[in-house]
Amino acid sequence: MKSGFVAVIGKANAGKSTLVNVLVGEKVAIVSPKPQTTRDRILGVWNTEGAQVAFVDTPGIYKSKTALSDLMMRTAEQSAKDVELILYVHDGHKGIADSDISLMKHYLAFGVPMLVAYTKTDIMPEENIPADAKRLYEEGIECDVVPVSARRGKNMDKLKAAIIEKLPEGEPLFPEDVLSDKSEKFMIGEIMREKILLRYDKEIPHGVAVLVNTFKKREEGNLYDIDLDIICEKPNHKAILIGKQGKALKDTLSFARKNMEEFLGAKVFLTAYVKVKDDWRDKANLLKEYGYEDGSHTEF
């Protein structure tokens, strides 16, 4: 059989996590229209006849000046090493900028086989696809380019076949029931962060961390008690998060709770506190406390 690790790399907001979720067939990573949604490296395992593929979703490449962003960039960079394949995700509907070419060249130079998933083809003129593929080739990106739409599930079989074809023969890396390396508690924090990304604008969600303090199933009844802190960077952010008479927070919590209940298949009793920790994104001790460790050393 074929098996191996596949690092999913690309610019922020390219559609990496959406693609990983579709490839794995379950939601292992949160998704939002805002760049820098993914902050950790997340494993998603896909089992199919004759192959097991361990996808490693990564934080998107993005220029920003916080210590958290630096840590995220190191995580992405390191994740592209020690893998059997790099799946470079390119947002086709944005065209091809010089920065796309140089990033692809940068990863090609890692000496690991690479494949380009040219995604979001559902929101662009189809006739641009061959011209873009030709341009990539002429610029020296000598690897297969597979156009897909993760949202519409278009051409996914072709992408899956291309991935498996590039993997070496090997034994399974994980037992068949392993889907992700992340715990339910981690996903609960991520679901909360996803709803904040979807509900609030500008810098607010980027400055938010979620710390799950309690994640406990009651002995009786199918019910979880979840208690978490929503940490933001500035007192005015806290006011926006809470909103007039607490309405914004109440709506966001109810939105998150519903999704948590679907995810756990149980009732959720959710309590949340909004706290301010000045500029936590630039403080090494707080980054560590909120679980943002240097992902470059994580082993699966």
Ligand SMILES: Nc1nc2c(ncn2[C@@H]2O[C@H](COP(=O)(O)OP(=O)(O)OP(=O)(O)O)[C@@H](O)[C@H]2O)c(=O)[nH]1
């Ligand atoms: N139309 C369309 N939108 C897509 C597709 N794939 C992803 N998106 C959207 O693109 C946005 C970004 O998707 P993500 O999967 O979060 O992108 P990402 O590359 O993981 O982003 P970061 O984690 O921030 O680096 C979301 O609004 C998705 O719904 C696609 O195939 N078609």
Ligand SMILES: [Mg+2]
């Ligand atoms: Mg992502």
